[in-house]
Amino acid sequence: MSDNVTVAGRAPADLDSELATIRAVVEAIAHAQDNELIDEFVSVFRDDAIWTTGHGKRLFGRAAIAEFTAQVLPGATTHGKATYDIEHVLFLRPDVAAVKIRQSYFAVDGELTGRGTPMYVMTKEDGTWVLTANQNTPVVD
Template sequence: MDIDKNRTLRPTLDSGEHRDAITDLIDHLQRGHDTGDADTYDGVFAGDVLWGSPKGRVLQGFASLNAIHRTQLTGTPASPASVFELAQASAPTDDVVIAQIRRRAINGAFSEMAMYVLVRRDGMWWLAAGQNTPITDLLPAVD
């Protein structure tokens, strides 16, 4: 079997309907941020959610992440005021959605892009994993 030949026959993975799942996630993120309510923000996060912060911290579990979000989402709206918007998405199966969602600070402050993985269980969509990355034009120096 020619491995290189097989790698050129790439499938298209966007096979499912996913707009409702993404809209619901963005709605939870936006409403939670706008009201400073971590429970709303994390409303669709699975109990064993995997999470990566923009500073490289990793953790697992709703309780740990929700406790952090409760300290971060203070004030109404949480600072900085932001807009959550879909950058792009794919649904490799009918029950999995991968979405890149941008949190754009309205005043030009710290903004980030997140990669989210949503999984449908028993007819409901749950956030299984998220990884945030700062949006910046400044990259660290290369040694």
């Protein structure tokens, strides 16, 4: 993860701690994707989360996200890997953050094959940051 994160909005008093925790969630997403760990990937979503895939499929709730992920994640790393860097965090409230991600997709041989720009709207639920309303968007040149 890059340390070049810009922050705006109504940041919490313990900004460094909250950013570290948000970064840990994004790292968990990357780890789950890289290792094809469906349960770990789904665990970072709120029960009633919204997820729109990079191809526009709308998923409502953790169960639907899990079902979709179980279909697409196994075998995905045979095509390569992706990196996830937090680019910008806008705190809408101290417990709600819009997190802009910069993704880079790499083939197995390490060649850059594409980019993505997901938006994660995260909420702090019972002391834990979770993905709540999210859009995974490819960058088209």
